[in-house]
Amino acid sequence: LTPGLVSLLVLFLLQRSNTSLVRLNDNGYEDLVIAIDPGVPEDGKLIEQIKDMVTTASTYLFEATQKRFFFKNVSILIPENWEGSPEYKRPKHESYEQADVRVAAPALPGRDEPYTRQFTECGEKAEYIHFTPDFVLGKKQNEYGPSGRLFVHEWAHLRWGVFDEYNEQKPFYSGKSKKIEATRCSTGITGKNRVYKCQGGSCTENFCKINSTTKLYEKDCQFFPNKVQTEKASIMFMQSIDSVLEFCNAENHNQEAPSLQNIKCNFRSTWEVISNSEDFKNTTPMAAPPPPPVFSLLRISERILCLVLDKSGSMSLYNRLNRMNQAAKYFLLQTVENGSWVGMVHFDSAASVKSELIQIKSDSEKNKLLESLPTVALGGTSICSGILNPQIDGSEIVLLTDGEDSTTGSCADAVKQSGAVIHLIALGPNADSAVTEMTTDEAVNNGLIDAFGALTSENADPTQKSLQLESKGLTLNNDTWMNDTVIIDSTVGKDTFFLITWEKQPPSISLWNPNGTLTEAFTQDTLSKMAYLRIPGTAQVGTWTYSLQAKANTEILTMTVTSRAANSSVPPITVNAKMNKDTNSFPSPMIVYAQVLQGYLPILGASVTAIIESNSGKTQVLELLDNGAGADSFKDDGVYSRYFTSYSENGRYNLKVRAHGGTDSARRSLQYPLNRAAYIPGWVVDGKIEQNTTRPETTEDTQTILENFSRTASGGAFVVSQVPDTTNVPLPDLFPPSQITDLDATSEGDQINLTWTAPGDNFDVGTVRQYIIRISGSIIDLRDNFDDALQVNTTDLSPKEANSKETFAFKSGNISEENITHIFIAIQSVDKSNLTSKVSNIAQVALFIPQADPGPDESQPNPNPGESHPNHDSGVNISTVVCQWWGLLCLLWLSFTSFIKVIPKFIFFEAIVNGIVFLISLSEDLSLIYRNAFDLWVLILYPTTLLNSVTSS
Numbered sequence: 001l002t003p004g005l006v007s008l009l010v011l012f013l014l015q016r017s018n019t020s021l022v023r024l025n026d027n028g029y030e031d032l033v034i035a036i037d038p039g040v041p042e043d044g045k046l047i048e049q050i051k052d053m054v055t056t057a058s059t060y061l062f063e064a065t066q067k068r069f070f071f072k073n074v075s076i077l078i079p080e081n082w083e084g085s086p087e088y089k090r091p092k093h094e095s096y097e098q099a100d101v102r103v104a105a106p107a108l109p110g111r112d113e114p115y116t117r118q119f120t121e122c123g124e125k126a127e128y129i130h131f132t133p134d135f136v137l138g139k140k141q142n143e144y145g146p147s148g149r150l151f152v153h154e155w156a157h158l159r160w161g162v163f164d165e166y167n168e169q170k171p172f173y174s175g176k177s178k179k180i181e182a183t184r185c186s187t188g189i190t191g192k193n194r195v196y197k198c199q200g201g202s203c204t205e206n207f208c209k210i211n212s213t214t215k216l217y218e219k220d221c222q223f224f225p226n227k228v229q230t231e232k233a234s235i236m237f238m239q240s241i242d243s244v245l246e247f248c249n250a251e252n253h254n255q256e257a258p259s260l261q262n263i264k265c266n267f268r269s270t271w272e273v274i275s276n277s278e279d280f281k282n283t284t285p286m287a288a289p290p291p292p293p294v295f296s297l298l299r300i301s302e303r304i305l306c307l308v309l310d311k312s313g314s315m316s317l318y319n320r321l322n323r324m325n326q327a328a329k330y331f332l333l334q335t336v337e338n339g340s341w342v343g344m345v346h347f348d349s350a351a352s353v354k355s356e357l358i359q360i361k362s363d364s365e366k367n368k369l370l371e372s373l374p375t376v377a378l379g380g381t382s383i384c385s386g387i388l389n390p391q392i393d394g395s396e397i398v399l400l401t402d403g404e405d406s407t408t409g410s411c412a413d414a415v416k417q418s419g420a421v422i423h424l425i426a427l428g429p430n431a432d433s434a435v436t437e438m439t440t441d442e443a444v445n446n447g448l449i450d451a452f453g454a455l456t457s458e459n460a461d462p463t464q465k466s467l468q469l470e471s472k473g474l475t476l477n478n479d480t481w482m483n484d485t486v487i488i489d490s491t492v493g494k495d496t497f498f499l500i501t502w503e504k505q506p507p508s509i510s511l512w513n514p515n516g517t518l519t520e521a522f523t524q525d526t527l528s529k530m531a532y533l534r535i536p537g538t539a540q541v542g543t544w545t546y547s548l549q550a551k552a553n554t555e556i557l558t559m560t561v562t563s564r565a566a567n568s569s570v571p572p573i574t575v576n577a578k579m580n581k582d583t584n585s586f587p588s589p590m591i592v593y594a595q596v597l598q599g600y601l602p603i604l605g606a607s608v609t610a611i612i613e614s615n616s617g618k619t620q621v622l623e624l625l626d627n628g629a630g631a632d633s634f635k636d637d638g639v640y641s642r643y644f645t646s647y648s649e650n651g652r653y654n655l656k657v658r659a660h661g662g663t664d665s666a667r668r669s670l671q672y673p674l675n676r677a678a679y680i681p682g683w684v685v686d687g688k689i690e691q692n693t694t695r696p697e698t699t700e701d702t703q704t705i706l707e708n709f710s711r712t713a714s715g716g717a718f719v720v721s722q723v724p725d726t727t728n729v730p731l732p733d734l735f736p737p738s739q740i741t742d743l744d745a746t747s748e749g750d751q752i753n754l755t756w757t758a759p760g761d762n763f764d765v766g767t768v769r770q771y772i773i774r775i776s777g778s779i780i781d782l783r784d785n786f787d788d789a790l791q792v793n794t795t796d797l798s799p800k801e802a803n804s805k806e807t808f809a810f811k812s813g814n815i816s817e818e819n820i821t822h823i824f825i826a827i828q829s830v831d832k833s834n835l836t837s838k839v840s841n842i843a844q845v846a847l848f849i850p851q852a853d854p855g856p857d858e859s860q861p862n863p864n865p866g867e868s869h870p871n872h873d874s875g876v877n878i879s880t881v882v883c884q885w886w887g888l889l890c891l892l893w894l895s896f897t898s899f900i901k902v903i904p905k906f907i908f909f910e911a912i913v914n915g916i917v918f919l920i921s922l923s924e925d926l927s928l929i930y931r932n933a934f935d936l937w938v939l940i941l942y943p944t945t946l947l948n949s950v951t952s953s
């Protein structure tokens with residue numbers, strides 16, 4: 001058997017995924033959840049400010065979307081540790097993990113930038129918005145502008161998958177106008193490019209210098225917008241400018257700017273992307289102004305959970321009853337948080353309450369529940385009898401069944417209408433289809449233990465949650481060994497729990513702590529075929545070693561290690577994983593995403609693998625990458641991704657992810673997060689720059705080394721259909737190479753140097769056969785008529801294996817179009833079966849030295865960015881500017897330019913200097929193969945009521 005757990009049986013965990021509950025009803029967004037983190041100190045003003053923010057955002061959103069969308073009702077989740085109030089209700093299906101907006105401490109102290117966690121493709125929904133308490137309290141208005149407008153900026157990231165139109169990595173570009181322009185949308189936004197420095201109360205304003213390598217402004221140059229102006233677009237550039245009320249649309253969109261919006265969305269404007277969304281297609285503009293949003297205040301309360309366990313006759317097959325009991329014991333002993341209320345119901349053809357709700361405070365309550373687990377499997381299966389009891393709001397039901405019940409459909413609707421959250425764990429391949437329908441989103445797990453281990457509270461403080469450090473299984477013969485190590489890092493160690501299970505005979509077990517001391521004996525539970533050990537206090541940091549020796553043939557041993565945060569003020573390292581969708585039809589590829597974070601800080605350099613197991617137990621192992629190529633949207637954002645195409649059969653597949661940080665390999669990224677609202681560097685007021693704040697410097701060393709760690713996480717399940725039967729015929733090659741998304745170009749003289757990450761024969765696996773490189777003077781021609789563009793000779797270029805760095809140089813000399821200012825370059829890859837990839841992102845090199853600002857007078861808006869300025873000799877112009885402001889140095893430059901003009905053999909140098917000097921890279925959006933995929937994550941069951949008998953206690 002494979003790295004997966006346990007046997008040939010398939011089991012399904014159907015649980016809620018942590019995705020938004022938001023629904024668009026007519027024109028109003030409903031069920032928006034804004035959650036206040038349990039770590040935020042009590043402050044009633046936060047609630048008032050959230051209400052103000054959403055109310056002003058609603059009006060702004062309505063106008064910005066041409067009277068289409070507004071916020072209709074919003075729930076504010078209040079932490080359990082805040083004082084109660086009669087106006088606070090109990091949440092139903094709303095939970096912290098599903099919140100659209102999280103109000104939580106900054107990722108680093110003092111770093112209050114509001115941002116959206118977004119790592120999927122253009123047009124797809126993002127994960128959540130993170131606001132800090134200081135931001136919500138209005139203490140960051142000077143930095144980011146009014147919070148209502150800002151919320152609309154972030155909402156556009158979250159809901160419609162659009163991207164920013166400013167770019168701090170590429171703040172300037174050389175426009176067709178042959179001028180250096182600030183990256184922005186639209187170009188109608190006016191302002192000044194200046195170096196502005198303040199020291200000891202006095203500030204100086206200087207012209208920007210040009211970097212001789214990039215031919216653009218140097219790093220300390222910033223674009224300062226005019227405080228008073230008339231341009232209305234765009235919200236994704238700087239919604240904080242008073243006049244900005246709209247998104248950039250097809251008419252005023254700036255296709256030249258190296259913005260993420262252009263890179264990710266194939267040069268489409270934000271409004272074009274929004275107009276293509278399902279939300280937009282399903283609405284028409286409203287005539288009347290919208291009502292103000294309605295708020296519900298929901299206070300998290302104690303977790304109430306009922307285990308509803310199937311003990312019907314079919315549970316006696318394949319050791320199911322015992323495996324259920326192992327997993328349930330693990331859940332009760334380790335996963336469930338102290339303070340939770342837990343009850344237990346058994347069912348076969350009828351249900352009976354085996355334990356009333358009791359509050360878990362210590363081992364004695366746990367033991368009482370353990371005694372109530374079923375011992376005999378007998379009778380029919382009636383899932384409905386197990387769950388059709390009155391429920392109370394927000395209570396959870398963990399329903400475990402082998403699902404062999406054809407009458408399930410009869411209660412599916414009632415369950416959907418009810419108020420409880422149902423986590424369904426279905427065992428075996430026969431789970432009735434109605435069972436799957438009752439829950440709206442599903443996750444197959446290879447191990448019951450993983451499935452139960454994933455059922456941590458969706459509202460608990462992350463520092464209280466049980467985290468899985470290891471979960472593995474092996475099939476062994478008599479006397480053979482399962483030897484391995486587990487790393488306990490300093491962010492965890494409290495409540496560390498080692499669990500071993502077997503099928504036939506108890507193995508011999510040894511566990512050594514990092515000092516090499518043998519630990520005390522495990523508690524053996526021979527009836528349930530498991531042994532466990534809880535390390536008292538905080539487990540020693542370091543590498544723990546274990547040796548298990550099987551005592552029977554074809555024995556299956558499993559090892560699970562979990563722990564909790566060592567210190568409630570240090571967020572633990574966490575991993576979570578998902579597929580880009582829940583259902584898929586062959587041959588469309590899927591994407592695996594795994595996020596590795598510490599609190600909100602991305603962890604880079606970890607080794608992350610996905611283990612994908614099919615219904616019949618076939619396992620694929622994929623190395624996930626954070627390289628910004630292929631399936632991965634952003635390099636170094638702590639999200640590791642990969643295409644998955646190795647479908648072996650129809651049916652369910654289950655995803656599990658392991659992340660490992662070796663010695664000196666993993667780092668915390670301290671970079672500003674992506675997809676945030678633009679920081680206001682200052683305003684130009686009456687021709688002068690006014691600055692109200694200075695942004696805290698990010699340290700030069702923007703990464704800190706992290707200790708060794710290991711984590712495993714269950715990533716849920718997905719269903720694949722239409723896979724052809726391959727028993728007699730091999731599958732035809734249906735997978736093209738993935739799109740290149742990181743093509744970059746630089747120039748030296750008339751030589752253009754390209755770099756990119758190699759795609760593979762099948763998306764990002766294998767080696768492509770050939771690259772087709774084409775160039776054009778028009779970005780849109782190249783995008784829309786790639787096959788007609790001039791092809792570059794690539795006979796010397798032999799492709800490398802997927803994910804290697806590729807480089808290629810060619811001479812630009814032979815481009816024949818006239819009057820071009822830039823050369824645009826794109827690549828298409830071809831595989832062995834002649835399948836072609838999507839055309840890459842478009843890289844460009846400018847064929848001129850761009851103009852700097854025209855001098856000490858005010859820079860004017862450029863109403864016609866496409867128009868060039870033929871009267872300016874750009875070289876001279878730069879010299880003049882530079883000389884005006886940088887005296888001596890610039891004199892040197894002038895003499896140098898004259899010098900090379902005099903000496904013929906240097907003429908070609910001038911060509912270099914004036915020629916191809918500037919590089920910029922634009923990427924197309926990643927392939928939008930899944931845009932129309934059925935979104936299973938939106939619907940969620942919510943109950944009205946908990947087992948009556950149970951609640952009475």
Ligand SMILES: *[C@@H]1O[C@H](CO)[C@@H](O)[C@H](O)[C@H]1NC(C)=O
Nearest residue numbers: 210211212213214215218219
């Ligand atoms: C000019 O830009 C290059 C490339 O970004 C950079 O390495 C170099 O340090 C810059 N030079 C100056 C003087 O800032």
Ligand SMILES: *[C@@H]1O[C@H](CO)[C@@H](O)[C@H](O)[C@H]1NC(C)=O
Nearest residue numbers: 513514515516517539540542
């Ligand atoms: C483990 O060893 C370290 C030094 O190697 C020592 O400081 C520590 O006290 C030891 N811990 C235990 C629990 O023995």
Ligand SMILES: *[C@@H]1O[C@H](CO)[C@@H](O)[C@H](O)[C@H]1NC(C)=O
Nearest residue numbers: 480481482483510546547548
């Ligand atoms: C596993 O560990 C045990 C005890 O440390 C050792 O005796 C045995 O040789 C090891 N087996 C393998 C295959 O490494």
Ligand SMILES: *[C@@H]1O[C@H](CO)[C@@H](O)[C@H](O)[C@H]1NC(C)=O
Nearest residue numbers: 477478479505550551552553
């Ligand atoms: C396993 O091996 C031990 C000794 O090596 C032997 O005593 C025992 O009978 C074997 N068990 C099985 C199930 O083969």
Ligand SMILES: *[C@@H]1O[C@H](CO)[C@@H](O)[C@H](O)[C@H]1NC(C)=O
Nearest residue numbers: 142227682683685690691692
């Ligand atoms: C600077 O801040 C003050 C007070 O917050 C405000 O009145 C003023 O308008 C701000 N100035 C600019 C240029 O934003």
